[in-house]
Amino acid sequence: MTEHVVHGFGPVWDDASRVLVLGSMPSPKSREQGFYYMHPRNRFWPMMAAVFHDDPGVSPRQRAAFVLRHHVALWDVLASCDISGASDGSIHNPELNDIEMMLRGAPIRLVLATGSKAGQLYARLIEPGLRRRGIDVEMMTLASTSPANAAKSLDDPVSIYRAAFARAGVLGEGD
Template sequence: MADAGTRILVLGSLPGAQSLTRQQYYGNPRNGFWYLIGEVIGRPDLPAQCYAERLQLLTGAGIGLWDTIASAHRKGSLDTAIRDAEPAALAELAEGLPSLCAIAFNGAKSAAIGRKALGACPWHLIDLPSSSPAHAAMPLAEKREHWLALRDFLAAPLELPGQRP
């Protein structure tokens, strides 16, 4: 889910079992994603909205969602169980988003695969702590502080690295 108004593209690794069953990004109710991204866009009520409304609010705020992995084998939902991962065509996706200024990676696996797939690119790349409940070593409040850095990319026009006024 991304469109011409996407300023920030948030990349997960691969949907987990509950997300696949529900056909929803971050479908596990214990995943902190909707809380964290709601804080970023100033909508703390975002988790309480229906899924279609959440997506509409993200799109309206300039945030797109995608995955760094196009296909893989995995039992369960843990990133450590991912095998035979084929990266998504991220550079092509990003190049088709004219308003894009930042790409955020939701977790270490997403960052490792996404950074490699993107190579040298003109966008700001941001590694975020995983919103997954499996990443319990960091409390949600601490994750929130990292995620709030995305607000800077939703504000006034930004220059891409290497651009001149």
């Protein structure tokens, strides 16, 4: 069943954020808990722990502190949309978040879209407007960490995300 969903919580970022990780829209579990990637089978937090060799904790407060400590910002492409459950393929009537505000307020060098739908929405609906306004930040679309991809090994996404974070300069020597 499709329903109109409003994002419900804001971005996590500060003036030291160098990588922006963008999803499409929070899952029902994430909206319920008011924070990003909170479905218990989503592999985002275990992957981030492996990438940074650091414990993100379990609470939204701990996880927000974790990403800020590593110069990572979190948000989603969409402020609202019509969606069925957590199915990105069912998204209709998208309304965008103001990504430009964050890109102007922090030295973000790289946007990482978590999943093909987030990457498509960003590239089609946000990036052209940013470029017209003189903002040109590299964007990479990486594999989704959702439970739908849980059958795959965690090693591949960890190495891919690690390389992306290194490219943006947020991993130190030995990470």
